[in-house]
Amino acid sequence: LIQLQDLCKTYDLGEVQVRALRPTTLSIEAGEYVALLGPSGSGKSTLMNLLGCLDQPTSGSYSLDGVEVAKMSRDARSRIRNEKIGFVFQNFNLLARTSALENVELPLMYAGHQSHRQRRAKATDLLAKVGLADRLGHHPSQLSGGQQQRVAIARALVNEPAILLGDEPTGNLDTRTSQEVMGLFGELNRQGITVIMVTHEQDVARHARRLIVLRDGDVIADTEQFER
Amino acid sequence: LIQLQDLCKTYDLGEVQVRALRPTTLSIEAGEYVALLGPSGSGKSTLMNLLGCLDQPTSGSYSLDGVEVAKMSRDARSRIRNEKIGFVFQNFNLLARTSALENVELPLMYAGHQSHRQRRAKATDLLAKVGLADRLGHHPSQLSGGQQQRVAIARALVNEPAILLGDEPTGNLDTRTSQEVMGLFGELNRQGITVIMVTHEQDVARHARRLIVLRDGDVIADTEQFER
Numbered sequence A, B: 001l002i003q004l005q006d007l008c009k010t011y012d013l014g015e016v017q018v019r020a021l022r023p024t025t026l027s028i029e030a031g032e033y034v035a036l037l038g039p040s041g042s043g044k045s046t047l048m049n050l051l052g053c054l055d056q057p058t059s060g061s062y063s064l065d066g067v068e069v070a071k072m073s074r075d076a077r078s079r080i081r082n083e084k085i086g087f088v089f090q091n092f093n094l095l096a097r098t099s100a101l102e103n104v105e106l107p108l109m110y111a112g113h114q115s116h117r118q119r120r121a122k123a124t125d126l127l128a129k130v131g132l133a134d135r136l137g138h139h140p141s142q143l144s145g146g147q148q149q150r151v152a153i154a155r156a157l158v159n160e161p162a163i164l165l166g167d168e169p170t171g172n173l174d175t176r177t178s179q180e181v182m183g184l185f186g187e188l189n190r191q192g193i194t195v196i197m198v199t200h201e202q203d204v205a206r207h208a209r210r211l212i213v214l215r216d217g218d219v220i221a222d223t224e225q226f227e228r
């Protein structure tokens, strides 16, 4: 499903170059459950943004479902993001002036093939699943940190993506809510959805089958772990 | 040092009222180390914003160092925040168009009694302490999530506050960086600084002497725990 070949990202700040991700080669099969670990600043979000087609690599190749992402048009990339990928961002990226419900409906509106009533029902349903049934009308500034994170999670799932990317998706959640969310992700993975999760918490990482560890932009470990 | 008497915060959204913090009475002595726990949405950040003099309660009293906060002028509150309180926000609240270094220098500029060179030295020193010596000139958008969080931590500490308030201060940090930061907070607490930390992580909560647990805006537990 995902094939990276010498994929690399360098930020050019004039006098200094930050090699956020060094040439990385790896592949991820459909249906895998991957945890991406590593110290702060090691390149995890950089890799996730490349995987999510939000950012262009400095060099190297990224083939998604057989198509070279770098060669896609902007529209094609935008459509892939909307149809195939659900992304829970490290800083949520919610629209400030719209309600929780509208934030979650947004990907459905871009997809375009559902009625207003179907979108509303679907978004309401997902928000209820993450415990926010009584916060539908709240704007992000009227929500707690963990509630904002859960809106971001619902939004990532609403278009039933084939690939779920989560960048510290439970970082602001208490243990119990976090377990509920991980249960939901596990259920989706069993249904065939490819899950790639950045985390620094062992309780989240233990749900994954495969662990990829980054340090200073390099993959230093890529192993399988089994249920425990 | 801190005395709350029936302190309460209700958000009025027209058709519905959100009772974020119910009348709460408790006191915190100078030099205590408190962990504030509870589910997502239980009122932790609401309580922290009241303690940090960033928000006004709906009712009740908050006395800080013997002075009733609600009766202070805006300037007096602003001065207290700058001189006595260091706040690490759940969403960092960094200035987007300024560098890490300038973000950390900002409280020193408001305090007003140091030269440009002294401010620069102090801010540089703190950023080095949290491992960001090579990121001084980066703007927040050029920093990883955990790096932004560390800039927020350095900024909270630069004015040597008497009270350190941290709202999930290590939520975006890997285990090792998190331990370094907790080590720094522990050192400050031993020097007499009052530390109040919101967290949902056991590894953070275990550093505190006192645990206060919130649920639905109520304090449901207030206990002491000892080193283990």
Ligand SMILES: Nc1ncnc2c1ncn2[C@@H]1O[C@H](COP(=O)(O)OP(=O)(O)OP(=O)(O)O)[C@@H](O)[C@H]1O
Pocket: A135, A138, A141, A142, A143, A144, A145, A146, A147, A172, A173, A174, B011, B012, B013, B018, B019, B020, B038, B039, B040, B041, B042, B043, B044, B045, B046, B047, B090
């Ligand atoms: N401006 C606001 N208007 C309306 N309701 C609000 C507002 N701010 C917060 N709330 C509500 O108040 C409650 C408490 O919020 P608070 O941010 O204190 O929770 P929290 O314990 O910090 O949660 P988390 O662990 O998720 O950060 C939440 O249910 C939230 O929806």
Ligand SMILES: Nc1ncnc2c1ncn2[C@@H]1O[C@H](COP(=O)(O)OP(=O)(O)OP(=O)(O)O)[C@@H](O)[C@H]1O
Pocket: A011, A012, A013, A018, A019, A020, A038, A039, A040, A041, A042, A043, A044, A045, A046, A047, A090, B135, B138, B141, B142, B143, B144, B145, B146, B147, B172, B173, B174
């Ligand atoms: N726009 C940018 N310009 C310059 N450097 C950047 C930029 N974005 C990120 N970096 C740098 O690239 C490195 C990797 O960043 P990245 O966000 O991928 O780290 P991360 O592993 O997600 O860290 P964290 O766990 O703290 O979120 C960091 O050292 C960061 O300072």
Ligand SMILES: [Mg+2]
Pocket: A044, A045, A046, A090, A167, B144, B145, B146
């Ligand atoms: Mg990151």
Ligand SMILES: [Mg+2]
Pocket: A144, A145, A146, B044, B045, B046, B090, B167
């Ligand atoms: Mg909060």
